[in-house]
Amino acid sequence: MSFSISDLLADANFEQPPQIAQVQNKDEDDQVALFDSDTDLSEEEMEELVNVDNNSSDNNFYIQDKINHPELNIVKDSSMDSLVELLQKKKFKNIIVMTGAGVSTAVGIPDFRSPNTGIYSNLGKFDLPNPEDMFDIDYFLYNPQPFYFLFKDLYPDKIKPSKTHFFIRLLADKGLLLRNYTQNIDTLERLAGIPDELLIESHGTLHSAHCVGIKDKPGCHKEYSREFIKEKISAKEIPYCTECGGLVKPDVVFFGEELPQKFFDSYYEDFQKCDLLLVFGTSLKVQPFCNLIDFAKIDTPRCLINNRLAGVTGHPRKGFDFSGTFQKYRRDVFYKGNCDDGSEILAKSMGFEDELNELVKNAEPTAIF
Numbered sequence: 001m002s003f004s005i006s007d008l009l010a011d012a013n014f015e016q017p018p019q020i021a022q023v024q025n026k027d028e029d030d031q032v033a034l035f036d037s038d039t040d041l042s043e044e045e046m047e048e049l050v051n052v053d054n055n056s057s058d059n060n061f062y063i064q065d066k067i068n069h070p071e072l073n074i075v076k077d078s079s080m081d082s083l084v085e086l087l088q089k090k091k092f093k094n095i096i097v098m099t100g101a102g103v104s105t106a107v108g109i110p111d112f113r114s115p116n117t118g119i120y121s122n123l124g125k126f127d128l129p130n131p132e133d134m135f136d137i138d139y140f141l142y143n144p145q146p147f148y149f150l151f152k153d154l155y156p157d158k159i160k161p162s163k164t165h166f167f168i169r170l171l172a173d174k175g176l177l178l179r180n181y182t183q184n185i186d187t188l189e190r191l192a193g194i195p196d197e198l199l200i201e202s203h204g205t206l207h208s209a210h211c212v213g214i215k216d217k218p219g220c221h222k223e224y225s226r227e228f229i230k231e232k233i234s235a236k237e238i239p240y241c242t243e244c245g246g247l248v249k250p251d252v253v254f255f256g257e258e259l260p261q262k263f264f265d266s267y268y269e270d271f272q273k274c275d276l277l278l279v280f281g282t283s284l285k286v287q288p289f290c291n292l293i294d295f296a297k298i299d300t301p302r303c304l305i306n307n308r309l310a311g312v313t314g315h316p317r318k319g320f321d322f323s324g325t326f327q328k329y330r331r332d333v334f335y336k337g338n339c340d341d342g343s344e345i346l347a348k349s350m351g352f353e354d355e356l357n358e359l360v361k362n363a364e365p366t367a368i369f
């Protein structure tokens with residue numbers, strides 16, 4: 001699992017992260033479709049890397065460097081206290097927040113991969129060949145019913161955004177949010193009032209829908225509203241296009257489909273500009289989204305707020321390095337706990353805890369489906 005010094009030195013482009021796709025190229029064929037990462041480690045393997053022996057000779061290179069050059073330690077250790085200390089010293093102005101399903105579980109929407117409670121553990125009644133087929137475009141065109149009927153089961157009748165959504169909204173209000181990259185399709189960011197231009201719904205959204213045709217017959221792409229889908233699903237009907245009879249599919253990115261153009265147009269410049277990266281409630285298992293954390297500059301502080309470890313690789317350029325061992329700068333912090341508790345700590349240290357509580361208190365629940 002460890003990387004030798006020669007591996008590190010051989011890496012000539014060490015300070016330049018690889019690009020996800022041809023960034024400037026707007027040709028759809030060159031873009032990257034959504035896919036499950038098959039290279040990730042188990043939680044135990046990640047734990048091992050986080051608790052790695054800093055004195056082992058394999059890891060001495062960077063440790064020694066950090067002892068001799070204290071400026072390489074952006075944070076003193078991987079605790080939230082270190083980030084709080086940093087927030088009190090420096091005003092970050094270009095904060096990127098990456099979010100996953102864990103920011104919505106507190107308000108009643110299950111995540112995907114949590115054992116027992118996650119969506120993928122609870123699809124038995126739909127009789128799918130694989131749980132991921134629920135969000136697979138080929139399967140959808142072959143059998144659309146499970147996808148449409150999932151949401152009625154899944155979403156509470158009325159829902160309001162979580163404290164974490166409102167924390168992000170407040171970052172936007174204060175001019176500190178560079179962008180919120182979310183994987184969620186539940187539209188709670190919109191409900192929380194995060195402005196459209198600061199939001200990148202990387203896996204699409206339930207907010208709008210288009211005709212996608214049927215198997216072997218492309219659709220006419222006519223746009224439909226969320227209300228159209230809502231009415232059909234409530235009546236237990238499949239939504240078909242009034243023009244061509246194709247399936248009307250919410251604008252959610254399925255496995256095998258490309259991410260929205262806005263993602264490809266924005267991520268590279270955004271992450272180069274980012275001065276603080278906050279990652280909330282995601283297992284970081286789906287590509288290309290999970291790779292975004294590698295695009296922050298190598299001395300940009302990054303903080304994962306999640307109830308279990310995620311994104312640890314032990315690689316000098318990829319993923320988080322909570323041990324402060326594998327990467328040149330020590331800059332990664334892990335808060336193991338609830339997203340909303342993490343948001344509260346951050347809001348407090350940035351001086352807007354009361355405003356946050358007020359927003360949460362005054363929010364009105366709304367029906368999504």
Ligand code: OAD
Pocket residue numbers: 034099100101102103105106111112113114118135183184203253254255281282283284285286305306307308310337338339340
């Ligand atoms: P996952 O279910 O994979 O990960 C959610 C993470 O949040 C897990 O590590 C949980 O342990 C953690 N978590 C849950 N509730 C939490 C809470 N209240 N506080 C802190 N942590 C919490 O969800 P994503 O990473 O968002 O794509 O999944 C990524 C993509 O995989 C989704 O966008 C979806 C799915 O397939 C599509 O459907 C296209």
Ligand code: ZN
Pocket residue numbers: 211212213219220221222241242243244245246
């Ligand atoms: Zn159509």
